[in-house]
Amino acid sequence: MALIVQKYGGTSVGSIDRIRNVAARMKQTRDEGNQVIGVVSAMSGVTDGLIGMAKELDENPSERELDVLLATGEQQTIALVAMALLAQGVDAASITGRQAGIFTTGSHTRGRISNMDPTLMKRFIDEGKTLVVAGFQGITVDGMVHTLGRGGSDLTAIAVAAALKADVCQILTDVDGVYTCDPRVVKNARKLPEISYDEMLEMASSGSKVMQSRSVEFAKKFGVVFEVRSSLNDNPGTLVLEEHPNMENVVIRGISIERSQARVTISGIPDLPGMSGKILGVLADAEINLDMIVSNTSNDDNLSRHSFTMHSTDLGKAQAALKPLLAELTPNAQIQTEAGIAKLSAVGIGMRSHSGVAATMFKALGDKGINIGMISTSEIKIAVTVDEVHIEDAARAVHDAFGLDKAPV
Amino acid sequence: MALIVQKYGGTSVGSIDRIRNVAARMKQTRDEGNQVIGVVSAMSGVTDGLIGMAKELDENPSERELDVLLATGEQQTIALVAMALLAQGVDAASITGRQAGIFTTGSHTRGRISNMDPTLMKRFIDEGKTLVVAGFQGITVDGMVHTLGRGGSDLTAIAVAAALKADVCQILTDVDGVYTCDPRVVKNARKLPEISYDEMLEMASSGSKVMQSRSVEFAKKFGVVFEVRSSLNDNPGTLVLEEHPNMENVVIRGISIERSQARVTISGIPDLPGMSGKILGVLADAEINLDMIVSNTSNDDNLSRHSFTMHSTDLGKAQAALKPLLAELTPNAQIQTEAGIAKLSAVGIGMRSHSGVAATMFKALGDKGINIGMISTSEIKIAVTVDEVHIEDAARAVHDAFGLDKAPV
Numbered sequence: 001m002a003l004i005v006q007k008y009g010g011t012s013v014g015s016i017d018r019i020r021n022v023a024a025r026m027k028q029t030r031d032e033g034n035q036v037i038g039v040v041s042a043m044s045g046v047t048d049g050l051i052g053m054a055k056e057l058d059e060n061p062s063e064r065e066l067d068v069l070l071a072t073g074e075q076q077t078i079a080l081v082a083m084a085l086l087a088q089g090v091d092a093a094s095i096t097g098r099q100a101g102i103f104t105t106g107s108h109t110r111g112r113i114s115n116m117d118p119t120l121m122k123r124f125i126d127e128g129k130t131l132v133v134a135g136f137q138g139i140t141v142d143g144m145v146h147t148l149g150r151g152g153s154d155l156t157a158i159a160v161a162a163a164l165k166a167d168v169c170q171i172l173t174d175v176d177g178v179y180t181c182d183p184r185v186v187k188n189a190r191k192l193p194e195i196s197y198d199e200m201l202e203m204a205s206s207g208s209k210v211m212q213s214r215s216v217e218f219a220k221k222f223g224v225v226f227e228v229r230s231s232l233n234d235n236p237g238t239l240v241l242e243e244h245p246n247m248e249n250v251v252i253r254g255i256s257i258e259r260s261q262a263r264v265t266i267s268g269i270p271d272l273p274g275m276s277g278k279i280l281g282v283l284a285d286a287e288i289n290l291d292m293i294v295s296n297t298s299n300d301d302n303l304s305r306h307s308f309t310m311h312s313t314d315l316g317k318a319q320a321a322l323k324p325l326l327a328e329l330t331p332n333a334q335i336q337t338e339a340g341i342a343k344l345s346a347v348g349i350g351m352r353s354h355s356g357v358a359a360t361m362f363k364a365l366g367d368k369g370i371n372i373g374m375i376s377t378s379e380i381k382i383a384v385t386v387d388e389v390h391i392e393d394a395a396r397a398v399h400d401a402f403g404l405d406k407a408p409v
Numbered sequence: 410m411a412l413i414v415q416k417y418g419g420t421s422v423g424s425i426d427r428i429r430n431v432a433a434r435m436k437q438t439r440d441e442g443n444q445v446i447g448v449v450s451a452m453s454g455v456t457d458g459l460i461g462m463a464k465e466l467d468e469n470p471s472e473r474e475l476d477v478l479l480a481t482g483e484q485q486t487i488a489l490v491a492m493a494l495l496a497q498g499v500d501a502a503s504i505t506g507r508q509a510g511i512f513t514t515g516s517h518t519r520g521r522i523s524n525m526d527p528t529l530m531k532r533f534i535d536e537g538k539t540l541v542v543a544g545f546q547g548i549t550v551d552g553m554v555h556t557l558g559r560g561g562s563d564l565t566a567i568a569v570a571a572a573l574k575a576d577v578c579q580i581l582t583d584v585d586g587v588y589t590c591d592p593r594v595v596k597n598a599r600k601l602p603e604i605s606y607d608e609m610l611e612m613a614s615s616g617s618k619v620m621q622s623r624s625v626e627f628a629k630k631f632g633v634v635f636e637v638r639s640s641l642n643d644n645p646g647t648l649v650l651e652e653h654p655n656m657e658n659v660v661i662r663g664i665s666i667e668r669s670q671a672r673v674t675i676s677g678i679p680d681l682p683g684m685s686g687k688i689l690g691v692l693a694d695a696e697i698n699l700d701m702i703v704s705n706t707s708n709d710d711n712l713s714r715h716s717f718t719m720h721s722t723d724l725g726k727a728q729a730a731l732k733p734l735l736a737e738l739t740p741n742a743q744i745q746t747e748a749g750i751a752k753l754s755a756v757g758i759g760m761r762s763h764s765g766v767a768a769t770m771f772k773a774l775g776d777k778g779i780n781i782g783m784i785s786t787s788e789i790k791i792a793v794t795v796d797e798v799h800i801e802d803a804a805r806a807v808h809d810a811f812g813l814d815k816a817p818v
Contacts, residue, residue: 016462016465016466019466020466050485053425053489054488054489054492056425057425057428057429057489057492057493057496058492058493058495058496061492061495062491062492062495064502064503065488065489065491065492065495065502065503066488068484068487068488068491068503068505069484069485069488069489069492071484072481072484072485075477075478075480075481075484076459076478076481078477079463079474079475079477079478080462080463080466080474080478082471082474082477083463083466083467083470083471083474083478084466084467086467086470086471086474087466087467093473093474094473094474094477096477096554098507098552099552099553120551120552142529143507143508143529144508145505
């Protein structure tokens with residue numbers, strides 16, 4: 001008998017009928033001889049409604065109180081799903097984040113899971129109960145309500161699976177799994193049967209927003225095998241797990257693309273210690289998330305040049321933050337900006353043991369006449385920027401060049 | 410500096426504007442030099458909406474899950490009221506039933522408060538915070554969510570006041586206080602400045618539904634002085650407190666009336682031990698709340714006669730429950746029923762030390778030509794039934810007879 005954790009998002013529980021469907025699916029999994037634990041989000045729309053009321057009272061409501069308010073959304077869902085299970089003859093019980101023993105640290109509205117005490121869940125499972133656990137919420141050691149921020153219910157599911165040593169954690173969502181590339185862009189993209197944690201992390205940070213990175217990191221840390229699969233059908237999805245030797249046979253697992261990027265290039269900066277730190281510091285203070293960071297220095301004039309990419313909506317903020325600093329540092333500094341670019345990343349642990357990967361990728365792009373802007377690499381990723389108008393052609397070219405439409409033998 | 414607990418019901422917090430008003434009132438009380446703790450209900454309509462969803466899933470939803478679901482209503486209100494206080498510059502914090510240390514026993518949906526652990530509330534008060542506590546909810550010793558049933562928020566307010574040794578607990582409601590009689594019936598009814606717990610209990614059980622009896626009993630047990638007053642104005646209300654010697658100078662504190670009553674009379678029952686128990690037993694099994702119970706036996710034929718009053722909606726159920734029992738007991742039993750009656754109760758601790766109270770009351774009714782049906786007395790109450798069409802005349806006559814329109818000297 002396998003222990004399976006199933007996570008259902010807000011759309012999956014967005015109406016009374018859908019809640020009945022979720023209960024039916026949990027019952028089916030149970031009837032197939034498994035123990036099942038559901039982890040559920042707030043019904044879609046509920047969280048936004050609560051935030052709307054809070055903002056009527058205060059444009060920047062207290063984060064402590066926002067947590068108390070928002071945690072009610074998931075608490076309502078667990079009760080309703082448990083009722084639906086009971087109505088279908090399944091002995092069920094709801095479990096709040098607190099009852100699940102999900103202890104958190106960090107700030108309100110973005111708590112981090114620090115510890116799990118699954119005593120009550122274990123007792124209920126031993127009693128034969130099917131549990132419905134509130135996603136997105138936990139408590140601090142002194143009993144304050146915390147929510148876990150974006151992707152918090154995924155994180156809850158992974159943490160519950162870890163604490164109970166579940167056999168698998170199913171993340172049921174509106175996509176079928178993880179694909180070699182976005183199927184809306186690359187028609188012959190293929191659903192991956194499996195992907196390693198590290199590859200999933202690189203895909204996530206490169207724009208394939210199936211899951212937040214921290215949930216994947218948490219799963220990797222505790223060795224939780226999870227599966228991304230559709231909540232709308234019974235097709236197998238994509239297993240995310242620790243890499244095993246066979247996985248290295250595949251050079252590139254997948255390609256992710258990220259649009260609406262912008263680049264800032266600062267040149268004419270004297271190459272002195274601490275310069276990069278100052279520049280990155282003002283951008284961090286302005287709460288701008290940088291993605292690619294490339295720096296180099298010319299031997300001729302000993303001036304350095306720094307390029308960063310960011311989401312294009314942050315471009316104005318970045319310019320405003322940099323101008324006073326550069327005026328202070330040197331009169332010769334220049335800022336150039338470029339919007340309308342996109343990033344393409346090829347990801348695969350096979351890269352470690354295969355040479356010539358970058359060459360294949362750059363040739364594929366060159367053959368299509370697509371110019372490469374910045375380049376950034378990690379051990380298992382090569383990322384490039386291209387003009388946004390070319391990103392779909394670029395993705396198809398690289399997908400073809402690595403033969404990703406065909407299952408590896 | 411007085412510590413004041415203020416309880417606000419669902420209507421008082423029924424919209425964002427009203428929540429702002431509640432916060433303003435709490436702030437005003439604080440600005441007058443007091444410490445304030447709010448105890449709040451779910452926003453009006455929220456609880457019914459949640460019950461509606463539950464009933465869509467299951468006509469008789471699990472009471473455990475209903476508690477988990479309904480407790481979210483108050484949790485939302487505490488966060489919103491705390492946000493409103495913060496927006497008005499008051500350092501505030503919401504407190505769930507669990508955080509307030511309200512421990513309960515008994516069944517789900519009708520928990521009873523068994524213990525209070527106000528550690529967290531005390532810590533927050535010491536930090537200068539104004540607390541907003543969720544009414545209607547508590548937890549069992551093993552951490553399950555409980556709700557307290559009808560009037561549960563009043564009970565929470567009294568319990569919080571008891572645990573924190575508050576100076577007074579204000580029950581803010583849609584009536585101005587406790588009156589000598591319902592002012593819609595007796596135009597010159599007078600608001601009472603004070604009333605004893607025992608009188609309040611007799612008034613409550615006699616139809617003056619300002620508060621549930623158990624909240625008054627809880628206040629009496631722990632010596633919590635509370636005040637019933639309007640949430641719409643600043644007028645003083647009615648203090649409910651332990652009786653003091655001066656109170657006995659008033660013979661009758663107030664008169665309460667209860668309409669839509671019905672009477673069942675069973676006659677021809679052999680006067681044997683256990684007969685009354687059997688009859689009351691079947692009525693209890695049918696979940697019929699009996700009010701007045703009168704029995705007597707004739708020496709002539711040794712047959713006994715039992716009369717009960719109940720709400721008229723229970724009359725059919727009572728007849729159905731009694732018929733098979735009487736057929737089994739004796740072929741001579743007869744059931745008579747009478748609907749369309751009402752009960753009038755005169756309540757006052759002064760009755761203990763004044764004689765002739767019943768005579769005054771019966772004469773007042775007789776002078777108006779109003780016939781008395783059943784009579785039932787306690788140490789501090791005389792209750793009679795009359796035809797429902799006469800109840801208002803009866804109330805006015807008795808109110809006049811005891812001079813209740815005039816404040817005692």
